Amino acid sequence: MKFYPAEIGADEILPLSGRLPASILELNEEGIKAETEIVVDLHVQRDGETMIVMGKLQTALQLQCGRCPEWLDYPIAIDDFCVTFEPPLATSIDLTEPIREDIILRLPLRAACQLDDEHRCPRSGKSYPPANEAPGSILGGEAWQDLDKLKIKE
């Protein structure tokens, strides 16, 4: 997705919209699938010799749950995409790389499914008790209660 700075006048706003294939993300990591097109809705403006590109990006990735091997939809909607190009400006400016970077930055470090009220994964149905109810912690809690009882006896 390119634009030509010379074609944009001082008070002009050039709309730049379209779809890019997910392959531009170059995501080959394990646990990530990029198959959904990137919907690009941008506009280009000139501020003196500086070019400003602003707008929205939208896509979805599939991430593998960190808890169970299920694949989760991970929608990405960027409303505040903004990149500026300072002189010297190239004859044509390609936005593929800044678009790629902005989407990659929104990826979570670790994906995991949202557990329901009973701490079950909605996809796999497996149960994951929260950490503070792990057996070790419960023992710890009882130990403190015993200490409190001792204090009351004193």
Ligand SMILES: [Zn+2]
């Ligand atoms: Zn899960």
